[in-house]
Amino acid sequence: MRIQPFDYWAAPGLNEALNELDLHGADATVIAGGTDLVLNMKKKNILPRRVISLHNLNELDFVLTDESLDNDSVRIGALSKHADLAENPFLKQHFPILCEAVGLIGSWQIRNVGTIGGNICNASPAADSAPPLLVLDAQLVLASKKGEKKISLESFFTGPGATVLEPDQILKEIVIELPKQPSAGCYMKLRRRKAVDVSLAGVAFQAETGPDRKTLAKVGIALGGVAPTPVRVPEAEALLAGRTLDEAVTKISDCAEIAAKAASPIDDVRATASYRRTIINVFIQRCAQNVLNTLKNSGGD
Amino acid sequence: MLVPINIIVNGEEYHLKVKPNQILLDVLREDLGLTGSKQGCGLGKCGACTVLLNGKPVHSCLILAPYADGKEIVTIEGIAGEEPHPLQTAFAEKGAVQCGFCTPGMINAAKALLDDNPEPSEAEIKLAIAGNLCRCTGYNQIVSAIQSCAPSNSDIQTEKRGKSNE
Numbered sequence: 001m002r003i004q005p006f007d008y009w010a011a012p013g014l015n016e017a018l019n020e021l022d023l024h025g026a027d028a029t030v031i032a033g034g035t036d037l038v039l040n041m042k043k044k045n046i047l048p049r050r051v052i053s054l055h056n057l058n059e060l061d062f063v064l065t066d067e068s069l070d071n072d073s074v075r076i077g078a079l080s081k082h083a084d085l086a087e088n089p090f091l092k093q094h095f096p097i098l099c100e101a102v103g104l105i106g107s108w109q110i111r112n113v114g115t116i117g118g119n120i121c122n123a124s125p126a127a128d129s130a131p132p133l134l135v136l137d138a139q140l141v142l143a144s145k146k147g148e149k150k151i152s153l154e155s156f157f158t159g160p161g162a163t164v165l166e167p168d169q170i171l172k173e174i175v176i177e178l179p180k181q182p183s184a185g186c187y188m189k190l191r192r193r194k195a196v197d198v199s200l201a202g203v204a205f206q207a208e209t210g211p212d213r214k215t216l217a218k219v220g221i222a223l224g225g226v227a228p229t230p231v232r233v234p235e236a237e238a239l240l241a242g243r244t245l246d247e248a249v250t251k252i253s254d255c256a257e258i259a260a261k262a263a264s265p266i267d268d269v270r271a272t273a274s275y276r277r278t279i280i281n282v283f284i285q286r287c288a289q290n291v292l293n294t295l296k297n298s299g300g301d
Numbered sequence: 302m303l304v305p306i307n308i309i310v311n312g313e314e315y316h317l318k319v320k321p322n323q324i325l326l327d328v329l330r331e332d333l334g335l336t337g338s339k340q341g342c343g344l345g346k347c348g349a350c351t352v353l354l355n356g357k358p359v360h361s362c363l364i365l366a367p368y369a370d371g372k373e374i375v376t377i378e379g380i381a382g383e384e385p386h387p388l389q390t391a392f393a394e395k396g397a398v399q400c401g402f403c404t405p406g407m408i409n410a411a412k413a414l415l416d417d418n419p420e421p422s423e424a425e426i427k428l429a430i431a432g433n434l435c436r437c438t439g440y441n442q443i444v445s446a447i448q449s450c451a452p453s454n455s456d457i458q459t460e461k462r463g464k465s466n467e
């Protein structure tokens with residue numbers, strides 16, 4: 001399984017990387033950890049002529065909190081590795097859903113090399129980091145020589161393996177606002193093997209209460225592996241948002257049905273479309289129960 | 302096109318010139334003659350190629366050689382000191398080796414786990430070696446060999462499992 005020869009350049013720093021992309025971005029393949037790209041080079045799915053490696057950009061391997069007047073947020077560097085994020089104490093406290101999801105990617109060996117930026121830019125419909133980041137309303141900071149631009153993750157994916165990322169841009173960091181009220185989330189993924197397997201279907205469910213701690217102020221539901229891109233399901237979210245926790249419990253099965261209908265899964269060697277749809281329904285019910293229970297128990301009564 | 306890299310493998314420093322399309326596993330096996338690390342699937346699914354990169358287990362079959370520049374690598378050849386590593390002894394004693402193809406990768410993953418967490422639970426062991434396939438042993442002997450290396454644990458866990466793994 002030889003990889004075809006290519007020209008190689010490893011960027012020593014972010015500015016150098018952006019300069020190089022400005023000149024050669026259009027005919028270069030950008031690599032970070034490479035756990036997916038190297039695999040695809042081996043399978044000859046991609047035959048890059050020029051590879052620009054970002055693996056030395058330690059300046060993009062961080063988790064930092066940003067405190068401002070209205071919105072505290074956390075910034076995650078694109079070169080952060082899955083294994084580090086899964087164990088990060090701050091993220092575990094505020095966004096356990098993200099830690100759970102990246103902790104399910106591949107195997108320990110893959111999580112030690114693969115990066116969250118790579119997982120997103122690779123734009124697999126089944127990327128495990130995407131559904132949790134979607135329900136957390138994550139923003140992406142895209143950098144190029146011309147400057148930085150902030151866009152929502154929701155507007156980033158355009159199809160399987162396709163994004164709005166321009167050839168001269170790289171994903172620099174991911175920004176997530178900290179919840180102001182009690183929040184809880186849950187990610188569930190279906191796979192055939194307990195490790196290493198790609199997600200056949202994934203569900204992320206995140207909810208935050210209002211100041212009364214009894215009403216659902218925000219509900220986020222996102223699906224992976226059942227549409228051309230990871231998707232949010234606003235119709236299903238709207239059914240629960242604004243309701244009290246007790247009311248919401250009675251609407252879970254309706255919500256799951258709406259989400260399962262909204263999915264557009266395909267039949268392939270791994271699973272049939274109808275099985276994927278059924279699993280979405282089941283996972284949403286389980287995730288929602290789990291999240292609503294957690295919120296109820298933290299309700300401060 | 303050749304890329305210069307400096308790596309430390311099993312404590313020895315190497316200054317190499319590698320092809321960028323060469324994978325780390327091939328550098329170890331072919332350029333350095335360290336054939337302990339195996340190529341199983343070559344696709345990051347079986348774990349036979351697992352080596353430690355700066356102390357953490359990685360699939361050396363999915364890593365381009367230049368990625369290892371400036372890093373420290375430990376392969377199965379570098380695990381033992383004067384005496385075999387306790388994991389190596391435990392694998393032999395517990396029957397955790399049959400064909401042996403998965404063993405170098407399995408021991409590397411287990412070593413990384415024990416370095417980080419000397420008293421892992423059975424669940425933690427299973428999670429740590431989830432990326433390493435073994436087609437012979439059915440894993441029980443491997444898990445019990447790793448458990449027996451925990452400082453507080455001689456054979457307690459093996460007895461608890463109720464089956465004769467000895």
